[in-house]
Amino acid sequence: MSQEEQQYTISVYTENNIGLLNRISAIFQRRHINIESINSSVSEIEGVSRFTIVVNLSEEHMKKIIGQIEKQVEVIKAYYHTDEETIYQESCIFKIKSELLFDEPQIQNIIKDSNARIVTVNKNFFVLEKSGRREEIELLYRELKPFGILQFTRSGRISVTKEPMEISKMLEAFNY
Structure with missing residues (x-):
């Protein structure tokens, strides 16, 4: 730029x-x-x-x-x-293995600290939703990546x- x-x-x-x-x-x-x-x-x-x-x-x-x-x-x-x-926001959703939600206490702290929301949980995976600025979404992605992200998608900006x-x-x- x-x-x-x-x-x-x-x-x-x-x-x-x-x-x-x-x-x-x-x-x-x-x-x-x-x-x-x-x-x-x-x-x-x-x-x-x-x-x-x-x-x-x-x-x-x-x-x-x-x-x-x-x-x-x-x-x-x-x-x-x-x-x-x-005033603008983006949204994203993450699909992550369910076992991590119960076996990795750090995951629950990441979810809470990022103000992400659990949308669904089943025996194989759970889905997180996060709305915010791009930087917030990128930070959450970096924090979750070491645990393994099964799927990830981010919306375009809404404003x-x-x-x-x-x-x-x-x-x-x-x-x-």
């Missing part, structure tokens, strides 16, 4: 159309920009989807990317924000802005 680059969270409000994710990711691919994470979900507006994309760029490049994203017909509006302007976004007012005018 060069001096002028920083991490941005992009929020893209869209109609829910097939193929749009490919076209949006192609905008980044053509410019050789790595997407750190991407999440797609419903938004606070009925019938409108939201992509949350995390990238490392200069603000100048960020503005160009937003312009390209907004040229997509199905895109209603795209915003970008710095980490300081957002809300600290300041209001005007998307709802804007869409009211279009009767969304």
